[in-house]
Amino acid sequence: MPFNQKPEKFAAKINTVTIGNGDKAIALGGESVLPLYTFDGPIDNAPKVGVEITDLGVEDIPGVKAYYEGCGSVADMAKKASEMEGADFVVLSLKGGDPNGEDKPTEDLVAIVKEVVAALGDYPLVVEGSGNVEKDNELLTKVSEACQGTNALIMSAKEENYKTVGASAGLAYGLNVGAESAVDINLAKQLNVITTKLGVNPEKIVMNIGNAAVGYGYEYVVSTMDRIRNAALSQNDDTLQMPIITPVSVDAWSVKESMASEEDMPEWGPAEERGIGMEIMGAAADLVSGSHAVILKHPQSVATIAKMIKELV
Amino acid sequence: MALNGIQIFKMTPKTNCKECGSPTCMAFSMKVAQGAAEISACPHMSEEALATLAEATAPPMKTIKVGAGDKEYTLGGETVLYRHDKTFVSRTRYAISLCSCMDDADIDAKLEAMKKVDYERIGEQMYVEMVYVNYHEGDAQDKYLDIVKKAAATGRVLVLGCTDEAVAKAALDICKDGKPILNGANAANAEAMSKLATDAGVVLGVSGADLNELYDTVAKLEGLGNKNLVLDTTGADVKTTFANTVQVRRAAIKNEDRTFGYPSIVNLSKIAKDDKYMQEALVSLFTMKYGSIVVLDQMSYDVALPLYGLRQNVFTDPQKPMTVEPGIYPINGGDENSLCLTTVDFALTYFVVSGELERSGVPCNLLISDAAGMSVLTAWAAGKLSSGTIAKFVQENVEDKIKCRKLVIPGKVAVLKGDLEAKLPGWEIIVAPDEAVQLVKFMKEFK
Numbered sequence: 020m021p022f023n024q025k026p027e028k029f030a031a032k033i034n035t036v037t038i039g040n041g042d043k044a045i046a047l048g049g050e051s052v053l054p055l056y057t058f059d060g061p062i063d064n065a066p067k068v069g070v071e072i073t074d075l076g077v078e079d080i081p082g083v084k085a086y087y088e089g090c091g092s093v094a095d096m097a098k099k100a101s102e103m104e105g106a107d108f109v110v111l112s113l114k115g116g117d118p119n120g121e122d123k124p125t126e127d128l129v130a131i132v133k134e135v136v137a138a139l140g141d142y143p144l145v146v147e148g149s150g151n152v153e154k155d156n157e158l159l160t161k162v163s164e165a166c167q168g169t170n171a172l173i174m175s176a177k178e179e180n181y182k183t184v185g186a187s188a189g190l191a192y193g194l195n196v197g198a199e200s201a202v203d204i205n206l207a208k209q210l211n212v213i214t215t216k217l218g219v220n221p222e223k224i225v226m227n228i229g230n231a232a233v234g235y236g237y238e239y240v241v242s243t244m245d246r247i248r249n250a251a252l253s254q255n256d257d258t259l260q261m262p263i264i265t266p267v268s269v270d271a272w273s274v275k276e277s278m279a280s281e282e283d284m285p286e287w288g289p290a291e292e293r294g295i296g297m298e299i300m301g302a303a304a305d306l307v308s309g310s311h312a313v314i315l316k317h318p319q320s321v322a323t324i325a326k327m328i329k330e331l332v
Numbered sequence: 333m334a335l336n337g338i339q340i341f342k343m344t345p346k347t348n349c350k351e352c353g354s355p356t357c358m359a360f361s362m363k364v365a366q367g368a369a370e371i372s373a374c375p376h377m378s379e380e381a382l383a384t385l386a387e388a389t390a391p392p393m394k395t396i397k398v399g400a401g402d403k404e405y406t407l408g409g410e411t412v413l414y415r416h417d418k419t420f421v422s423r424t425r426y427a428i429s430l431c432s433c434m435d436d437a438d439i440d441a442k443l444e445a446m447k448k449v450d451y452e453r454i455g456e457q458m459y460v461e462m463v464y465v466n467y468h469e470g471d472a473q474d475k476y477l478d479i480v481k482k483a484a485a486t487g488r489v490l491v492l493g494c495t496d497e498a499v500a501k502a503a504l505d506i507c508k509d510g511k512p513i514l515n516g517a518n519a520a521n522a523e524a525m526s527k528l529a530t531d532a533g534v535v536l537g538v539s540g541a542d543l544n545e546l547y548d549t550v551a552k553l554e555g556l557g558n559k560n561l562v563l564d565t566t567g568a569d570v571k572t573t574f575a576n577t578v579q580v581r582r583a584a585i586k587n588e589d590r591t592f593g594y595p596s597i598v599n600l601s602k603i604a605k606d607d608k609y610m611q612e613a614l615v616s617l618f619t620m621k622y623g624s625i626v627v628l629d630q631m632s633y634d635v636a637l638p639l640y641g642l643r644q645n646v647f648t649d650p651q652k653p654m655t656v657e658p659g660i661y662p663i664n665g666g667d668e669n670s671l672c673l674t675t676v677d678f679a680l681t682y683f684v685v686s687g688e689l690e691r692s693g694v695p696c697n698l699l700i701s702d703a704a705g706m707s708v709l710t711a712w713a714a715g716k717l718s719s720g721t722i723a724k725f726v727q728e729n730v731e732d733k734i735k736c737r738k739l740v741i742p743g744k745v746a747v748l749k750g751d752l753e754a755k756l757p758g759w760e761i762i763v764a765p766d767e768a769v770q771l772v773k774f775m776k777e778f779k
């Protein structure tokens with residue numbers, strides 16, 4: 020008696036969101052099956068991998084530094100990132116604008132964005148703000164203006180500033196809007212609802228439902244994503260059918276496991292290898308839980324996750 | 333396939349003798365169907381009826397025990413596909429892989445590296461639980477047995493990957509007391525392997541060319557009376573292996589197809605051989621989706637630290653928060669003269685706060701008191717974190733060990749400042765920012 024295979028197919032579908040233009044454009048979502056379950060039905064748009072760079076220049080991680088060697092500007096880095104093995108899109112983080120950090124003026128950051136846009140052309144771009152809600156009100160409005168026509172994704176609209184970010188990125192300049200919540204299905208839903216009410220096309224919204232490094236309350240991420248996918252597909256909840264993008268690198272590289280020096284923890288071996296492990300395992304877990312795109316920064320992690328996706332989908 | 337009241341009623345003697353405490357057999361049957369009574373309360377059920385009931389009410393996935401003594405592990409026994417429905421009960425176990433095709437130096441190096449990974453993370457000891465010893469067809473039997481001996485000497489649970497009956501028998505003679513798994517049954521040798529495993533009292537691993545063959549072989553083994561099984565769901569490539577592993581678990585849990593109601597083995601040394609980074613990605617994937625045992629080429633800290641952290645998170649009870657032990661945690665080389673900060677024992681809060689404090693580079697002491705595993709605001713609202721609890725903890729556990737008399741409290745409970753100053757004479761109470769991410773700046777600017 021053969022095994023009675025029972026594929027789990029749903030009538031509902033994840034929205035398809037396109038980032039970038041022309042043949043370099045990428046599409047996120049569009050499937051009617053659980054994450055990576057190609058044995059249940061087709062996944063036309065395989066999950067995508069983004070490479071993060073920041074306005075602060077090259078980071079002091081040997082493999083990252085070596086990769087960007089010779090880059091004289093952030094725009095050079097963006098170009099180089101777009102050529103990385105496994106890369107589908109580039110993520111420019113403007114964290115230098117954070118008032119609690121470097122507090123770079125908006126004009127300087129917008130100038131960088133313009134250079135990056137010019138360097139990348141049609142290649143898909145995601146821009147992350149400073150992370151500070153007030154600063155991002157102004158910063159992301161100007162960034163959206165600078166990205167007009169690129170079909171970029173602007174991150175992030177949060178509950179506190181979705182009106183300005185949604186209105187500029189989504190309405191005034193026709194870009195994609197990242198809706199950022201903090202690991203809670205109800206907050207994610209609420210933000211999608213109010214952003215849509217504002218007039219933003221649901222097909223232009225990508226969710227960032229929040230993240231954690233593996234080992235650091237990651238179970239909340241898993242359960243939030245599981246629940247969102249369940250609501251989107253089996254309950255046909257159209258306020259949760261937006262594809263999900265997950266920034267992995269930020270959390271992965273800021274925990275003890277990846278930051279403690281080898282001098283302090285000789286048993287642990289080189290910090291870089293640990294950071295890569297945190298990044299790879301976080302990304303793989305995110306993808307199987309429901310992320311349609313992950314943001315990474317180390318060339319080794321980018322290549323590995325891209326290869327895993329290729330083998331699975 | 334739970335039975336309803338009528339189906340159960342048909343199996344009772346229908347005498348209404350009331351010994352079960354119910355007025356009639358029918359009433360009793362209804363209670364049993366709802367889970368309000370145990371079938372054992374009726375002393376008059378026939379053996380046959382009890383067996384039928386046991387089968388019908390058995391959990392969808394068997395619980396399989398491997399290993400012996402304090403190295404005994406439980407695999408399977410899951411009842412849900414998602415952790416938010418109910419806790420996953422048996423965490424994924426990891427094995428490193430040895431093979432008769434490897435040279436001695438290689439094998440010794442792998443075993444040595446494996447032994448080094450042994451550390452505690454939030455109350456749980458982390459190490460490699462198992463060693464997979466693969467017999468490569470045609471290799472010398474003696475060489476394989478030597479490796480089995482070496483692997484057994486580590487005290488880890490062995491998984492013997494061996495489809496050769498004679499070699500498997502010799503290997504079991506060496507290590508059967510440690511209750512290894514004999515991963516060697518397939519469509520061709522099921523009967524003989526099953527006998528070997530049953531005689532030795534060990535779990536049998538089953539594989540098949542595809543899911544249909546695996547299914548048939550399991551059905552055959554069950555027909556022989558062997559239900560002490562694990563299923564090797566490793567396929568020819570990554571995609572097939574993922575499809576197999578998910579579908580086997582889903583068939584068992586969602587579709588109650590008990591033939592597939594067994595734990596799984598996923599062998600990454602086969603589908604991502606010598607590719608360390610790919611194995612990192614896949615071990616995470618199969619920890620999330622349904623690998624009971626995952627086999628890796630080797631283990632080192634750069635793999636273990638993220639992996640065991642992930643596993644610890646995924647297999648937590650959603651109803652019960654993870655906590656850290658109350659105590660004084662020095663950070664950045666903090667000593668008795670360093671600034672004190674306090675927060676709750678909820679593991680997530682502890683990790684976030686201690687991480688930010690580490691990033692600040694400023695030496696300090698983090699004081700963790702018992703707050704029932706709640707976050708700061710919840711603990712405060714529930715009365716588990718108050719000026720009283722903090723003051724008591726400081727007086728009983730801190731004052732005789734720390735000379736510094738400055739205490740930073742979470743910004744979210746700034747209201748406690750006045751009370752604390754009254755309760756802790758001699759201490760200066762300082763209010764931290766609301767969010768942990770602001771701590772780096774706060775610490776650097778603190779004088």
Ligand code: SF4
Pocket residue numbers: 344345346347348349350351352353354355356357358360361373374375376377
């Ligand atoms: S004890 Fe058994 S036979 Fe007697 S009334 Fe109860 S169910 Fe019926």
